[in-house]
Amino acid sequence: MKNLSIIACISQDFGLGLDNQLLWQIKPDMRFFRQTTEGHPVVMGSKTFRSIGRPLPHRENIILSRQEIDSPDIKVFHDQSALDAYLETLDGEKFIIGGASLYNAYIDLADKLYLTEVAASKPADTYFPTFDKSKYHRKILQSDTYEGITFEIIEYTRKESNL
Ligand SMILES: NC(=O)c1ccc[n+]([C@@H]2O[C@H](COP(=O)([O-])OP(=O)(O)OC[C@H]3O[C@@H](n4cnc5c(N)ncnc54)[C@H](OP(=O)(O)O)[C@@H]3O)[C@@H](O)[C@H]2O)c1
Numbered sequence: 001m002k003n004l005s006i007i008a009c010i011s012q013d014f015g016l017g018l019d020n021q022l023l024w025q026i027k028p029d030m031r032f033f034r035q036t037t038e039g040h041p042v043v044m045g046s047k048t049f050r051s052i053g054r055p056l057p058h059r060e061n062i063i064l065s066r067q068e069i070d071s072p073d074i075k076v077f078h079d080q081s082a083l084d085a086y087l088e089t090l091d092g093e094k095f096i097i098g099g100a101s102l103y104n105a106y107i108d109l110a111d112k113l114y115l116t117e118v119a120a121s122k123p124a125d126t127y128f129p130t131f132d133k134s135k136y137h138r139k140i141l142q143s144d145t146y147e148g149i150t151f152e153i154i155e156y157t158r159k160e161s162n163l
Pocket of ligand 1: 007008009010015016017018019020021022023044045046047048049051064065066067077078079080097098099100101102126
């Protein structure tokens with residue numbers, strides 16, 4: 001899908017979260033997330049929306065759920081085909097921001113993955129899908145240590161677009 005990107009923070013073994021929470025709160029990663037997604041539509045599953053607890057400011061918040069969600073300032077889609085049809089109408093870059101079910105559903109449709117790769121592991125109950133790194137160009141955007149946690153922010157761009 002045109003201009004569809006994924007953004008996530010993953011552990012060494014691709015862990016994403018535990019008990020509907022993130023595994024780490026890495027401030028430079030949060031800053032990168034905000035700066036990269038601000039001004040763009042963000043798409044998430046209902047569990048991630050509940051985990052964040054409010055719509056993200058300065059972004060169009062799009063939630064996928066089979067239920068009604070009573071919250072102002074969000075757009076809810078009840079199935080992926082309706083969501084896809086809507087996303088196709090959006091011209092600029094749009095971001096899948098989680099969680100695992102959305103990453104699984106969209107990894108083959110996204111041309112770009114922004115992954116914060118943490119050089120550590122923690123117990124997790126949700127995981128990012130494995131993907132074939134040889135099919136992507138890999139660019140290191142940031143390499144840093146925050147409060148003893150070493151991480152790299154990597155931009156993966158698909159070599160052959162899925163358009
Ligand atoms: N590390 C990171 O970068 C990152 C980012 C985001 C989230 N997370 C973590 O990921 C975990 C949550 O991931 P998750 O996979 O459990 O939940 P999720 O993807 O956030 O949400 C799952 C929910 O989305 C809805 N949904 C998914 N597919 C659907 C479809 N095809 N049609 C209609 N509705 C659909 C359903 O909502 P209903 O049940 O309401 O119908 C489903 O229960 C949490 O631990 C969170 O902290 C990590």
